[in-house]
Amino acid sequence: MSLESQPTTHLFSVDVEEHFQVSSFEQHVPQASWDTQPSRVAHNVDVLLDLLARHGAFGTFFTLGWVGAKYPEIVRRVAGAGHEVASHGWWHTRVTNTTPERFREDVRSSKRLLEDLCGHPVIGYRAPSFSIVPGREWALDILIEEGYRYDSSLFPIHRSGYGYPHAPPVPHVLRRPSGALYEIPPATTVVAGVRIPAAGGGYLRQFPFGLIRRAFRENGALAIPAMFYIHPWEVDPGQPRIKVPWLTRIRHYRGLSRSLPKMERLLAEFRFTSVAKRFARFADPEIANAWPFARA
Ligand SMILES: [Zn+2]
Incomplete structure (x- = not known):
């Protein structure tokens, strides 16, 4: 399918972190050792910047303050x-x-530092491992109070470890005691009546490409932007292997060489941009009623 027949512009995102900072390594690579671990993040971000540039695409880089x-x-x-x-x-x-x-200190300090470095307001947040789950909605209020305008942490799936199963699977407005916040969930699709993740990350590496493409086509056909995400370490097959339990090892290291070829295909077929560019005209919560996808 050509770009011309898919006019919907989707959303590309990167969770900028080192290969040893993933949540599943928490017990194996303590924070105290981070400074002495081999760094890969700068090179891997450059690989992603090159990929996006070659396709004329833009993205949102959810970056760790660290x-x-x-x-x-x-x-x-x-x-x-x-x-x-x-x-x-x-x-x-x-x-x-x-x-x-x-949490407030974490989102406040990272916002302040990143704004100093990038020179534009930092208005978006994604929780590590999509960990705003039912019962942790106070985090959404704190994000609003700290000046964030959108969140991309509610993964509308059932899964052990994370997931917000009853959240709408399309961009929508969250109305909280503290105010309004845009929510832009990662892309999903429905297979045999079950909503499954199809947004990238480990799912890109381990699911058939056709499933990922299907999610973006389905959303595109409804003129709904779907959110893709990837980590810099997922395009780095040469990263050092850290000794972790076998299931964690499989989840983290399997399919690393498949990420880039699949992303090339995705970027060739669909248009992608950043949240800020896509939704610039909806940036004011006062006009949240104008949000076009809330009813979808
Ligand atoms: Zn992360």
Whole structure:
């Protein structure tokens, strides 16, 4: 299918973190050792920047404050290439493992640092491992109070570890005691009556490409932008292997060499841009009623 027959522009996102900072490695690579681990993130972000540039696409880079503080040039390169910088928190602490007070500090400090580096307002947030789950909605109120305008943490699926099963699977407005927040969930599709993830990440590496493409085609046919995500380490087959339990090892390391070829296909077939560019005209919560997808 050509680009011309798919006029809907979808959303491309990157969770900017090191290969050793993933939630499933928390017990094996303590924060105290992060500074001594081999760094891969700068090179891998460059691979993604090159990929996007070749396809004339833009993306939103949900970046860890830790990464921005240690490698400020990464944030500057991302912003300099016209992409959006957003927050992935500072310490990659899951919302299920923190307190409201610590969460507020995490999203406040990362926002402030990233804004200093990128030169534009940081208005978007994605929780590590999509960890705003039922019962943790206080995080959404804190995001509103701290000046965020949208969130991309509610994964509308049933899954152990994360998921917000009853959230609408399309961009929508969340009305909270603190105000309004746009929610832009990762892409999903329905197979045999079950909603399954099809947004990228491990699903891109381990699911057939046709399933991922189907989610973007279905949404595109309804003129709904679907959200793709990837991590820099997922385009790095040469990353050092860390000793972790076998299931974690399979989930993290399998299919790494398949990511880039699949992303080439996806970017050749569909248009992608950043949240900020896609929704610039809806950026004011006061006009949230104008949000075009809330009823979808
Ligand atoms: Zn992450």
